[in-house]
Amino acid sequence: MLLNREITLFSDFVHITYLIVIEKEVRKYLDEDGFLSKAIKEFERRPQQIAMAEAVGKVFDEEHHLIVEAGTGTGKSLAYLVPAILWAIKFNKKVVVSTYTKTLQEQLLYHDIPLLYEKLKIPFRYALCLGHENYLSLRRLKRASQAGLFTMAEEDNQMEAIFDWVGETQNGTKGDLPFEPLSSVWEDVGRQKDLCLGKNCETYSTCYYFKERKRWFGAHLLIVNHHLFFANVASNGAVLPRFDAVIFDEAQN
Ligand code: SF4
16 A cells, blocks of 8 residues: 555655665765765755754655654755655655645756756656646647637637647646646647547657656656645556655645
């Protein structure tokens, strides 16, 4: 069962579950003369951050749960990311980090994790997991344009813009579009589970959703939101790849 190895973070909280010999390792990264201090000029040693990282490391080492309430300025994201990455790499594990807000998810994805990736010099892999409906379906896009489904000029303009964007986007997600699509447009071009042909689809080999899912399976860290995490629980693990530990940040939400 997944939940017997979970790490729960309440935003200001972290509840963890699981672990190994990481407790002693984290100081090498977060202490005054640690790797991050040497690599990042403005890095500041924070005793509470080190204490939290050691507690998280211990949980990974001993395979149990932990709840942490971290005050402002603790640097809680690094306090759980560093031990999680070390553990995942050392023991070939997969850790899910679940957030409630998009703001925190973006901070992790576009700041904290890339920073660690660059500075730790550890080749870990990470991926953002979104619900399937967030991905463009190339087959449905083609069908929608052939069928001439739209009556409004704005819909046609958005369709054209989506065609242009297909050549640029890496992941084909709605959030990657430079504009908010009309619901009438996205409903006709987004992935719909019941209409997806999977391996029988003519565009399966280039399908954004399935390409992204492959990345999820190879990643050490998966970034999700609470909604997707519990959709996975409700579907008996059908949404996410099998994982070894979970950290809930903003767990009070
Ligand atoms: S595999 Fe499914 S989601 Fe992907 S393009 Fe084909 S129908 Fe759309």
